[in-house]
Amino acid sequence: MSAGFALLxxxxxxxxxxxxxxxxxxxxxxxxTLGRGAQAGLATGLGIxxxxxxxxxxxxxxxxxxxxxxxAWQTPLRLVGGAxxxxxxxxAMLTQPKTVACASSDPLDGRGVAALxxxxxxxTLTNPxxxxxxxxxxxxxxxxxxxGLGTAAVATAGVASGSLAWWIxxxxxxxxxxxxxxxxxxxxxxxxxxxxxxxxxxxxxVAGLAG
Numbered sequence: 633m634s635a636g637f638a639l640l641x642x643x644x645x646x647x648x649x650x651x652x653x654x655x656x657x658x659x660x661x662x663x664x665t666l667g668r669g670a671q672a673g674l675a676t677g678l679g680i681x682x683x684x685x686x687x688x689x690x691x692x693x694x695x696x697x698x699x700x701x702x703x704a705w706q707t708p709l710r711l712v713g714g715a716x717x718x719x720x721x722x723x724a725m726l727t728q729p730k731t732v733a734c735a736s737s738d739p740l741d742g743r744g745v746a747a748l749x750x751x752x753x754x755x756t757l758t759n760p761x762x763x764x765x766x767x768x769x770x771x772x773x774x775x776x777x778x779x780g781l782g783t784a785a786v787a788t789a790g791v792a793s794g795s796l797a798w799w800i801x802x803x804x805x806x807x808x809x810x811x812x813x814x815x816x817x818x819x820x821x822x823x824x825x826x827x828x829x830x831x832x833x834x835x836x837x838v839a840g841l842a843g
Contacts (some may be wrong), residue, residue, distance in 0.1 A: 639783065640790045643688075643822020649763065650684060655716055657756055661799060663721075663825035664720060665806040666746065666818060667729035668740070675745045677799025679752025684762070685792030691766035692784035692791075702763060706838050713758025714836030716751070721830025729822040740836030758836075766791070 651658075658678050665673030672772060702709075740748070756762075756810075 636716075636782075636786055637788050643787045643790025644794035644797070646682065646766075647653060647681075647688070648798045649792035649794075650762075650791070651680070651777045651798040653842040656829060656836070657752070658802065659825055659828045659832065660717070660752075660755070662721065662806050663724050663822060663829055665803050666810050666824045666825060667724060667727065668805055669810075671740050671745065672806040673803035674800065675740070675748040676752040677803055678796065679736025679749040680756045681792055681799055682749075682797035683753045683756030684795040685788055686757070687762045688766050688791035689784070689788040690763050690785040693781070694784075705757075708757040709749075709834045710840035713755050714840060716758075717836060718756060719833075720735040720751075721826045721828070721833060724826025724829065725823045729818055739787055 657676075661673055661680065663675045664676050813821070
């Protein structure tokens with residue numbers, strides 16, 4: 633196994649491990665999949681993975697000035713991100729989710745997909761401490777001892793692809809569950825997940841104010 637492939641495999645696993653813990657973005661991805669279908673979930677997952685890849689790149693390429701600036705802005709970013717999560721959660725609670733048949737016959741247009749993707753990127757980027765997490769993980773995995781643009785690029789690609797793989801798996805499972813429950817159950821679960829998104833938003837706001 634070449635050193636490059638081994639590095640890609642290690643960072644792929646790191647990407648999965650960073651994405652896997654259930655948090656606000658995970659619940660939002662599930663809620664969008666249940667409420668609007670797999671296309672909405674995949675757009676959201678791709679947005680989260682893109683932001684993870686960007687933060688991984690900042691850590692891997694050692695862009696300390698940008699990292700410090702983002703961390704310094706973490707309080708307002710958390711407040712904005714928390715407010716948006718509360719809005720999205722409340723809106724999900726008040727919106728009737730599409731049935732499976734309706735979602736299949738009325739797919740999202742390009743503008744809708746772009747909006748979901750962009751919002752997922754923006755919301756994920758409101759937690760700049762992710763950069764510090766990637767820096768710590770890279771150091772513990774020995775990646776800090778392997779300098780170079782090539783190493784940084786491979787590490788970034790590994791993290792982004794690992795994160796994306798996790799979101800694809802989550803959307804797939806959520807879609808399968810969505811297809812097997814009735815509309816009433818689907819509506820209930822979608823509203824509960826929307827409430828959880830709002831709660832995560834409130835937690836982010838409280839954390840921002842406390843910080």
